[in-house]
Amino acid sequence: MAFTITSEVGDARTGSPELSSAYSAALHAGGNCLRDGPVGRVGLEVEAHCFDLGDPMRRPGWAQLSDVIAGLPSLPGGSRVTVEPGGAVELSGPPTDGPLAAITAMTADRAVLCDAFARAGLGLVLLGADPLRPAQRVNPGARYAAMETFFHTSRTGAAGAAMMTSTASVQINLDAGPRAGWADRVRLAHALGPTMVAVAANSPLLGGKFCGWRSARQRVWSQLDSARCGPVLGESGDDPASDWARYALKAPVMLLHTPQVVPVTEWVPFADWADGRVLLGGRKPTEADLDYHLTTLFPPVRPRGWLEIRYLDSTPAAIWPAVVFTLVTLLDDPAAAAVAAEATEPVATAWDRAAQLGLADRRLRQAAIRCVTAAAERAPAQLEESMQRLLRSVEQGRCPADDFADRAVKNGIAPAVTEIAQGDT
Template structure:
């Protein structure tokens, strides 16, 4: 790796840089969605799709009608990242079109996409050869969470909802609401009852896996009166995962717990050099809290789920965050279960308090949901009233908890296909 003796960015400058990019002052309204799916060959569903075949098939898809960007995660999960839309109805419409186009293109090569929070059949296995992911793997192993790190990277899939930060005067309340909604929406979205061929006893195994990772990197950001400054403090305390060479693009894993603050002050010299502003920016991409600040809010705690559930989840999350009446009702409903992330993942809506809060939240969301998505949200509310989540609906579709049947049920394969 190239070495340098350049002056480091310094602690105050780093903190100011992180805080300055955390949130953008402006109106609410825009919605961006990201949808991850597990890729499989229905003729050999227990094996990962070979990297060369995967990349060839994805590259052949060409531009998508809604403008989504296609990326491939470490385990071969395929992610669609849609451009911002003016509202959630437009965001869902565009992403639905892109997902349908991608599904059809992959089917022509004998491949299918499974919308489920964790791979129910295949063990963790990394197929993406990118240096970033190799370094992540090494870092997780070095800090004592090798298993959870491997499962998170290769076996999980999420629906991410990206929302405007809104006016600066409301940032503190807005971040508090996003976190207060978290446990309830984890329970509502739970769609990962199996992993690696067996039930784990959790409604959201995906959230369980994230909970086993380093809390300094993946735990909630504790926000108060100054969310931007608090995000900067979180980022500076989080350990550096890897050092990237800006010239060659190679990545060197950091095999010890070195807070970013130690690198920017010069107390530690990683990669034989001082930290730069670009290193600080890259470090931010290796932080994975349930709500991440990127100028806008990344809400990262939802399981991916088949139709009609992911559009409903996108609509509910956006409405509860952006509609002031629905937001107020949801904040009150979620107060009794605030902070119960683990219970939400393990028990889901079998927990009476979480179920009560969920019914209240979805009722509030339905009252304010755009008409184009009211049928989906209404169906989700009916499911929640029965104490069920998309994972329960998927198990019913599969006729039980056989991992192969569940994996097939999570795909868009028509009846009669292998």
């Protein structure tokens, strides 16, 4: 069964079966989270911050963004274009056979998109966090307004606003693979996290200030509720479907879809709602409510039938193809996966250290060199330049954040952003 890249917006339709208990909710969540089948298909989602080329401090408004997108020609790779809460523009590509096809299609779509935005006086910047502007929502969607309220009432308003409006990523979607290999595959996807966070770290500034971390994006996510944004992996990781069901039921309900989107301003684990200990909206939840709840959970690896790899910063145009190829190869190629499992074992849980120090950390750099080298040995000729550029940086212990920080110090933050927005990578 093919996976489809969908939006985060669900629909708790009337007529959906009511859940009788937390146990029935666990069966529904766990039973649908991974699909048995071969590996090989790859879907990409690439987010870029949108800047006004004449005034980089100005955040382009909803109407302007909508007008540019409405005038786009058909994208050759078939990507869907959406706008994030803060005005970042996202391309979501359809699943393709293998990483090279996905990278080629996304590259072609980005060229068309960037050209259209440039003609409108706008530039699309691949950075993990907005280095210049304060957090501000421009997307008027009711879901995002309700999320703001939830974050505010849960005392994570600043981090929630930054997450929604000031961060951007490259997301990789991969088949879950054969059922017998799910545990090892999900464990490796998590174990690779810190190493790949360090390799791709590209957000040393946030809102006009150096934050002391190579990945301000990862730092922002770490400041949010771990019940919603922390890793899913259980103590053993032997049963990823049960781990996901447990995670989903412990997580507090963020929003109701009634069909209006309504924030939940008290702490209610979904299990309590399903068991009837608390009634939200004066009723028990339906399967559609649970499906919608799952779209409000943001772990670094999220099972949605396939695996969403969500922990990468948005990285420069010259190297994101290599970053994508590296991660896909380390998960989908059995020999490369064996190398990755051994290389990342010493740093498999070093999420914060990776985000703060990047490849300046000796153990993360050692793991990264082995992982990127293994991928480079398997890279097709079309990706050789990008792979060699990434490998050189990793061997030097540098991540994209170091290059952008140097540029910002030399030229100033706003000029550095404008240079990238104008296509100077």
